[in-house]
Amino acid sequence: MSSSYFDIDDLPGPSNRRSTNREVYISAHDSGYGASVYSEEKPERPALVSSNTMPLTSIPGSMLSSGSEDTVQRLLQYQVQQLHYNENRSALGRAISTVMNMLKELQSVNREWPAQYPAFRSVNAPVNSSNIPTLLSSDRPAQLRRVATDLSFPSSNQDKATLVSLSPSSEVPRLMSSQLSHEFNVLKLDLKLGAVSPAELVRSLEKSAIASLLDGKISQALKHLLSLRERIEDTSSKVLVTGDLNAGKSTFCNALLRRNVLPEDQQPCTNVFCEVLDAQINNGVEEVHAIPHGSTYNRQDERTYDVFPLSQLERLAVSPEIYMLLKIYIEDKRRPEQSLLRNGVVDIALIDAPGLNMDSMQTTAVFARQEEIDVVVFVVSAENHFTLSAKEFIWNAAHEKAFIFIVVNRFDNIRDKNRCSRLILEQVAKLSPRTYNDSDDLVHFVSSNKVPKSYPDDGDDGDDNEDNGNGGTNNNDDDGALDFENLERCLRNFVLEKRAISKLAPAKTYLLNVLGDLEALASYNEQLSQNEVQRLKDELAHITPVYESSLQNSVKISEEVDSNIEKLVTSVYEHTRYRLENVIAEIGKKTYVEYPGIFSIYSYAADTRDAMLHSIQQSVVECEEFARKRTTSGFLVLQNLGLQHFQGTAYYTEKIFNNGLMFSRRKDLLARGSVSAPIEFADYIDLDQKQKISGLGMSITLATAAGTGAFGLPSTVASGIVKASSIVGLRNLRKWIVPALGLVLVCGAVYLISDIPNVVPRKLAKKLKRELESVDYIHTNSDRISGECRKVLKYPAEDLRSAFQQLLDDKASQKNERTRQMSQAKESLRYFSRLYEDSRCNWGMISELDLEGVITGGSTDV
Numbered sequence: 116m117s118s119s120y121f122d123i124d125d126l127p128g129p130s131n132r133r134s135t136n137r138e139v140y141i142s143a144h145d146s147g148y149g150a151s152v153y154s155e156e157k158p159e160r161p162a163l164v165s166s167n168t169m170p171l172t173s174i175p176g177s178m179l180s181s182g183s184e185d186t187v188q189r190l191l192q193y194q195v196q197q198l199h200y201n202e203n204r205s206a207l208g209r210a211i212s213t214v215m216n217m218l219k220e221l222q223s224v225n226r227e228w229p230a231q232y233p234a235f236r237s238v239n240a241p242v243n244s245s246n247i248p249t250l251l252s253s254d255r256p257a258q259l260r261r262v263a264t265d266l267s268f269p270s271s272n273q274d275k276a277t278l279v280s281l282s283p284s285s286e287v288p289r290l291m292s293s294q295l296s297h298e299f300n301v302l303k304l305d306l307k308l309g310a311v312s313p314a315e316l317v318r319s320l321e322k323s324a325i326a327s328l329l330d331g332k333i334s335q336a337l338k339h340l341l342s343l344r345e346r347i348e349d350t351s352s353k354v355l356v357t358g359d360l361n362a363g364k365s366t367f368c369n370a371l372l373r374r375n376v377l378p379e380d381q382q383p384c385t386n387v388f389c390e391v392l393d394a395q396i397n398n399g400v401e402e403v404h405a406i407p408h409g410s411t412y413n414r415q416d417e418r419t420y421d422v423f424p425l426s427q428l429e430r431l432a433v434s435p436e437i438y439m440l441l442k443i444y445i446e447d448k449r450r451p452e453q454s455l456l457r458n459g460v461v462d463i464a465l466i467d468a469p470g471l472n473m474d475s476m477q478t479t480a481v482f483a484r485q486e487e488i489d490v491v492v493f494v495v496s497a498e499n500h501f502t503l504s505a506k507e508f509i510w511n512a513a514h515e516k517a518f519i520f521i522v523v524n525r526f527d528n529i530r531d532k533n534r535c536s537r538l539i540l541e542q543v544a545k546l547s548p549r550t551y552n553d554s555d556d557l558v559h560f561v562s563s564n565k566v567p568k569s570y571p572d573d574g575d576d577g578d579d580n581e582d583n584g585n586g587g588t589n590n591n592d593d594d595g596a597l598d599f600e601n602l603e604r605c606l607r608n609f610v611l612e613k614r615a616i617s618k619l620a621p622a623k624t625y626l627l628n629v630l631g632d633l634e635a636l637a638s639y640n641e642q643l644s645q646n647e648v649q650r651l652k653d654e655l656a657h658i659t660p661v662y663e664s665s666l667q668n669s670v671k672i673s674e675e676v677d678s679n680i681e682k683l684v685t686s687v688y689e690h691t692r693y694r695l696e697n698v699i700a701e702i703g704k705k706t707y708v709e710y711p712g713i714f715s716i717y718s719y720a721a722d723t724r725d726a727m728l729h730s731i732q733q734s735v736v737e738c739e740e741f742a743r744k745r746t747t748s749g750f751l752v753l754q755n756l757g758l759q760h761f762q763g764t765a766y767y768t769e770k771i772f773n774n775g776l777m778f779s780r781r782k783d784l785l786a787r788g789s790v791s792a793p794i795e796f797a798d799y800i801d802l803d804q805k806q807k808i809s810g811l812g813m814s815i816t817l818a819t820a821a822g823t824g825a826f827g828l829p830s831t832v833a834s835g836i837v838k839a840s841s842i843v844g845l846r847n848l849r850k851w852i853v854p855a856l857g858l859v860l861v862c863g864a865v866y867l868i869s870d871i872p873n874v875v876p877r878k879l880a881k882k883l884k885r886e887l888e889s890v891d892y893i894h895t896n897s898d899r900i901s902g903e904c905r906k907v908l909k910y911p912a913e914d915l916r917s918a919f920q921q922l923l924d925d926k927a928s929q930k931n932e933r934t935r936q937m938s939q940a941k942e943s944l945r946y947f948s949r950l951y952e953d954s955r956c957n958w959g960m961i962s963e964l965d966l967e968g969v970i971t972g973g974s975t976d977v
């Protein structure tokens with residue numbers, strides 16, 4: 116039996132190499148719930164969908180013993196089918212868990228490192244990127260696959276999309292042109308904003324905004340997977356019976372149930388959807404649960420429905436204004452192989468829909484599209500053939516891939532049965548060629564009111580086996596019963612087969628779509644991560660040597676700068692010391708001011724002292740000037756170093772050096788008046804012993820010379836006097852001593868006074884030297900001047916060092932940042948590679964699940 120009974124010719128064409136292959140899958144496996152994805156290579160991973168052995172529903176011994184060989188064989192087939200169904204169901208259940216875990220992991224990864232999302236470009240949109248031609252050069256037409264489990268076809272104006280990169284061309288993954296040129300299904304972002312194309316939007320949106328949109332999509336997918344899991348775990352199956360007004364839908368349902376449950380009338384009588392279920396579900400109690408509009412039915416909660424006895428059904432079925440659905444629990448006492456509701460394999464619920472008219476059409480169409488409806492049985496009156504509403508409904512259903520089983524009822528009223536069936540089949544062929552091809556299984560001509568009921572007491576009016584008077588009957592009752600039995604068998608098979616498809620196929624298709632999207636997303640991000648790792652590697656390869664050489668330079672230059680500054684400082688110190696030592700050693704050795712005479716000796720001394728101090732101070736100024744020059748040249752050397760390494764960068768800025776500001780704070784001691792050398796009386800007289808003696812000797816000599824000279828006595832006379840004194844005796848000598856001493860004193864005084872011009876400079880020089888020595892003047896000044904050089908040069912040196920430090924800090928932070936990014940990119944690469952492999956592998960395994968494999972083919976085998 117084919118998998119789909121209506122045309123799939125209008126499915127979109129293949130979109131790319133992989134999609135092309137997937138199309139093979141689609142055409143072979145599409146069950147009307149959207150296309151699938153395809154993997155060329157067989158997965159190598161351990162089987163996600165390993166065989167599972169669900170216990171077979173045991174066949175009651177009574178059935179085996181009481182049933183015919185045919186019945187036993189049929190039951191065995193049901194069991195095998197059920198086993199296959201269970202295997203697929205549990206495999207899909209596990210696959211759903213696996214994919215949910217993958218999605219959850221992606222969600223958490225995406226929150227930490229936003230995943231990149233490829234942009235799609237409409238094939239009609241202008242191409243402006245240089246990498247686009249490769250994307251468009253593919254010889255396949257772009258296409259869309261249907262999204263998720265949505266039954267509707269994509270409209271013709273839906274985006275036909277091709278992938279384009281949102282990254283710079285250097286980062287364009289190589290896979291994009293070949294493998295990613297399809298649009299996402301489940302994880303497709305809803306990017307529609309006026310005239311802006313999704314591709315432009317993707318490009319313009321922040322990475323984080325894309326990530327949060329993707330996050331939302333993942334959450335939706337997780338939710339949907341949960342509902343799919345619930346769906347595949349649901350063991351029941353729902354059959355919707357619909358058709359024209361008065362076609363005999365209720366009668367057909369009753370015939371299937373072998374019991375008059377639903378109200379039948381020549382007048383339209385079913386206005387509310389009636390769902391007939393096995394009373395076992397309702398603890399074996401036969402009753403009606405009428406669900407009012409707006410209420411969500413929960414059998415455990417009586418507030419969600421009203422309870423009525425079965426006898427009230429006729430009244431309830433015509434109260435659409437109060438109730439939207441009637442759940443009718445009835446007991447089917449027939450054997451499982453006969454019962455439809457409780458057949459030992461699957462719990463089937465029959466839903467009798469109101470007859471189709473313009474009002475009910477939409478509602479029924481929506482109802483038929485519901486996920487839980489596994490099969491739609493369309494009842495058409497053999498007398499009326501297909502009405503317009505019927506054609507419209509079947510046409511739409513065909514396009515929506517709902518599975519339709521056609522029952523041509525009231526066949527007993529037809530005289531020329533062959534002509535009738537030929538005409539009806541011709542109509543079916545036009546409406547749905549596939550259904551026509553399988554018409555043996557899918558189109559049945561019956562007379563529902565001729566089916567004998569097991570419960571004649573259920574309000575049966577007794578005309579079950581009689582003509583209802585609507586026309587003559589040429590139908591042989593036995594033939595009719597056989598026809599109906601055949602219909603039942605086909606319907607049962609059809610339900611079982613379609614249940615596998617309607618319940619499991621959406622899960623399979625959705626999983627394949629999610630995995631296809633994950634694979635594409637992973638592949639894209641894997642490639643981006645690879646590019647990122649390579650880019651970071653290149654950057655690190657560039658940054659690391661720069662950092663290391665900057666570090667070495669920085670240490671070397673810092674040491675050089677320190678040593679050069681110290682050399683300069685030492686040279687300035689030594690120069691200053693040498694200069695001051697010389698100057699100080701020389702003071703007192705020359706005449707500084709003219710001696711103005713005995714009456715101005717104080718000013719003479721003061722002027723001499725000031726001149727001496729000035730000469731010292733002058734040399735200090737010269738030393739400072741020398742230091743300024745040396746410091747300026749030192750500054751320039753440092754600045755050149757800075758410019759050499761950092762010109763044009765923000766690390767170093769050129770500065771102007773004003774050496775005139777040097778020594779403005781720390782003044783020379785003399786300038787500060789610390790060395791004052793006050794003038795004292797002693798500064799005029801040199802009482803030094805040696806000087807004194809020599810002075811006195813000199814004065815005697817002078818006195819002698821003066822005496823003799825003054826008194827006109829020759830020196831020989833004087834010595835003669837001395838000799839004479841020794842001859843003349845002490846008395847005579849006494850007469851001479853006083854005048855002689857007076858003479859000596861006068862001579863001494865004359866000498867001292869005359870020596871003042873010499874004594875003052877000498878004494879002051881001595882005094883100054885002593886005072887300068889006491890304050891360690893030479894060292895202090897040398898230290899002050901050289902220290903100022905060090906202090907001043909400290910600033911450009913610091914600037915240079917800080918420039919190096921900033922450069923190093925920058926390089927170090929760049930290096931650290933790149934290293935951090937690298938580890939992230941590697942982590943991301945690992946993750947996306949794994950996601951890619953897992954997605955591919957799981958996709959391959961799920962795609963191999965054959966949901967219909969065991970079906971033995973409708974009525975022919977059973």
Ligand SMILES: Nc1nc2c(ncn2[C@@H]2O[C@H](COP(=O)(O)OP(=O)(O)OP(=O)(O)O)[C@@H](O)[C@H]2O)c(=O)[nH]1
Nearest residue numbers: 361362363364365366380383384385470525562563
């Ligand atoms: N002769 C004949 N009459 C039938 C057959 N099936 C149903 N009827 C009669 O057709 C009339 C309508 O049957 P219903 O089962 O109420 O039809 P329906 O399609 O459920 O009606 P609405 O739901 O109200 O649209 C009843 O009088 C039935 O007895 C049949 O196979 N042969």
